[in-house]
Amino acid sequence: MTTLPEYLTSQTEEAIRQKMFNSLPSNLDKSEGSFIWDSLSPAAIELALAALWLRMF
Numbered sequence: 193m194t195t196l197p198e199y200l201t202s203q204t205e206e207a208i209r210q211k212m213f214n215s216l217p218s219n220l221d222k223s224e225g226s227f228i229w230d231s232l233s234p235a236a237i238e239l240a241l242a243a244l245w246l247r248m249f
Contacts, residue, residue: 203243209236 213222213234220229 203240205233205236205240208239209233212236 193225209229209232212235216222216228220228222224
């Protein structure tokens with residue numbers, strides 16, 4: 193069985209979202225409910241679910 197990279201085995205939705213936020217300028221509103229939060233959260237959820245799915249195999 194292939195060992196998955198660390199970033200796929202320990203990433204949560206929150207951790208993925210935070211990594212996305214870290215790549216954005218600091219002057220943007222990243223609070224819950226902001227445009228940025230609402231835009232990135234679905235992608236973070238899907239990436240976390242994909243990582244979970246990969247761990248099942």
